[in-house]
Amino acid sequence: MKKGILFLSVILLCYACSVAPQKIEFGKDVCSYCDMAIVDRVHAAEVVTNKGKAFKFDAIECLIHHLTEKNETDMAFVLVTDFLNPEVFINATEAQYLISEKIKSPMGANLTAFSSKENAAYKNETFNNWKKIKEIIRKNTYLNNK
Secondary structure, three states: OOHHHHHHHHHHHHOOOOOOOOOOOOOOOOOOOOEEOOOOOOEEEEEEEEOOOEEHHHHHHHHHHHHHHHOOEEEEEEEEEOOOEEEEEEEEEOEEEEEEEOOOOOOOOEEEEEEOOOOOHHHHOOEEEEHHHHHHHOOOOOOOOO
């Protein structure tokens, strides 16, 4: 009996300390950067630290500004929503980013992530990689004085 309780305790402890993304509760969770409710499924983002602490964001630009204050190497996951498949988070460093008036984002940067730039609807648009989009957003005034 004692071994069973000890085994169960170890399993629960491992589960509680797991380093994994958390589900965003749209309409309930608030952005870790700007404190707005997270309601837009196509622009949500999340980071999880190497210690397992999750930070959720209502917009990619909030994520980028949050990371300005942190060391990105301390993050186990940096995730953004794939615009064409909003139920799927993708690795932010592998995503392609589009700034376009055609797609409004919650914080006004009109920044959207795609798993690939190979999409017929946006084939004439200019996409940016993770490094470049961070430079663009950080140079802009979006949320700099939150």
